[in-house]
Amino acid sequence: MSLPSDLTELLRQPDALAIAVSGGVDSLCLSAAAVAARNGRNLTLCHAVSPAVPDAATKRVKAFATKRGLTLEIVDAGEFSDKRYRANPVNRCYFCKSNLYGTLTRLWGDRTVAAGTNLDDLGDYRPGLQAAEEHGILHPFVQARMTKADVRTLARSLGLGDIAELPASPCLASRIETGLRVEPAELAMIDAVETALRTELGEVTLRCRRLHTGLAIEMDRVLMDSLNSNRLAELTARAREASRQHGGEELTVTLRPYQRGSAFLHA
Template sequence: MTPKACKQSEALRIPEELKRLFLELDSVVVAFSGGVDSALVLRLAVAVLGPRRVVAAVADSASLPERDRSLVQAYADRLGVPLHMLATRELEDPRYAANPVDRCFFCKDELYSRFSALAAELGFAAVVDGTNADDVKAHRPGMAAAKKAGVRSPLLDAGLDKTAVRALARALDVPMWNKPASACLASRIPYNTRVSAEVLRQIDRAEQILLDNGFATVRVRHHGEIARIEVTPEMVPRLLHPDMRQRISTALKEVGYRYVTVDLDGYRSGSLNPPAQQEVRK
């Protein structure tokens, strides 16, 4: 297929409403996390506006898993757009570090402030994020920060839920189309337990151990000296196999945990949220 034919085929796969939304914006800074939602937004922005009117911005802090750093750079390079790794200082904000139920607001407020300043510096029209239609049903304090900063959410505005996001991402050859959902590392810490860079790095190392052992969807919930591991329910038996159990227990103790436990209910998105705000696994 010729480059022109590829471009035409790509255009046919992008819903008209999304094309309209991006064309109205003209130039964008994409709040990029490395997940499928923001990866799709970046892909759409480049397809509709061209790489010269798009930049990707990533919040560079201890909340970002180390494994995602090379991923975001590789994807930006693939699309031919500049990547700005902007240091954010949410950990210096005592309101964030105290880890209240609305912790995410203070993080996103810092993040969008940095991204909006970048957009102004570049003369770009808007900051856009990967919020989708399913997010409004969950506990998402960061959405208030996005509204405060005037951030646009094309996927939400076009009515795309997570299933539609993954389908479109797959059709447009976004490599993260089937990447498991993953919130920032601070989401592993129970509310009202202080967040620190040291604890976030400990969680990151612990989760990387599980990923290296073949568990694709993992959470290490941090309860002080206790690591509570969540994997998908079908993977719990594998994790509990004597050899694997011993390997993981030893490795997690080496990164600083005294006790290593497995949550027999398996992975649940938002399992540390207040009960009324927890998402139901479907």
């Protein structure tokens, strides 16, 4: 298929391009578009692995790169060595992205580094965008005026299959309520709970929130309303079991409708 002309030009301009790939639809669609625009020339995919990155996302990125014969670099961005990030302040994302983009520009300073930010992302409070600006990160979808819906449409036209329909899933640290320290063990527990529930429900909008009061399992309201009380009780028990297996024995588990950013507490 033919890419939008302005996106094609943006992706062709850099002599060498490195794309920060998280494993979600935005960054994988940007990677596929870059392959089409550049014929794979001087293109590197960069994926940061840390306790905050679900294992399923890393597997998805590796499978994507292998299938297309692309160069994939796995890096440790080092955010877990940053006490500011670990403290989980309101602007935690700034410290995360500062470490990520600092690592990528240090390792690939001869390349333009791009990310899959889309136009809709600009409407949220995203301190990570400040870090991106400070490190000169390219946002081709933003410059091409593409929304999330546009990205999904492009992903379908590029033949990305199920990737095009992936629900949004930010890093696991976003599930931890502001002010609670970001701990690898708790991130592993969150990932285990979400993985267990997705085994039951499929790729649906789902969050396991670590709150000061315990765990809140959030799912799409329409899906939740379609499930009877027995099924909801089964899912709650499944989440509690997965939590206990990863050190959450004393945590209460509740089920509630999904609310975007509900673990984020403004000052």
